[in-house]
Amino acid sequence: MARLIFExxxxxxxxxxxxxxFPGNPALAYVLENLxxxxxxxxxxxxxxxxxxxxGLPPQSDEAPNVV
Known part of the structure; x- marks a missing residue:
């Protein structure tokens, strides 16, 4: 198992x-705390x-490279 652990x-x-x-973005703060x-x-x-x-999203294309 490969695992990245922080000191x-x-x-x-x-x-x-x-x-x-990230005081205004609790979701991002949670992700960093979890990491x-x-x-x-x-x-x-x-x-x-x-x-x-x-x-269910279509594959990424050159026409819309940054669309999620």
Whole structure:
């Protein structure tokens, strides 16, 4: 299993950023707090196109490259 774990100093930096940089966006603050405490399970990461397909979105095209 591949897992990215943050050192205690990095965890504190992420938590500090979550509190100071994103006070108006609690969802983003939650994500940073969660990353700090849980790390990232690299085995569970998925490709952007797979996520689009799962959610019924068309494949990304040159005509609309940044449309989600």
């Amino acid at each position: 205690p100093a990095e965890q504190q930096a992420l938590r500090g950023a979550a509190r100071t940089e 700090a405490s849980e790390g990232i399970d690299l085995d569970r990461c998925r490709d952007w196109e797979d996520l689009r397909t799962e959610n």
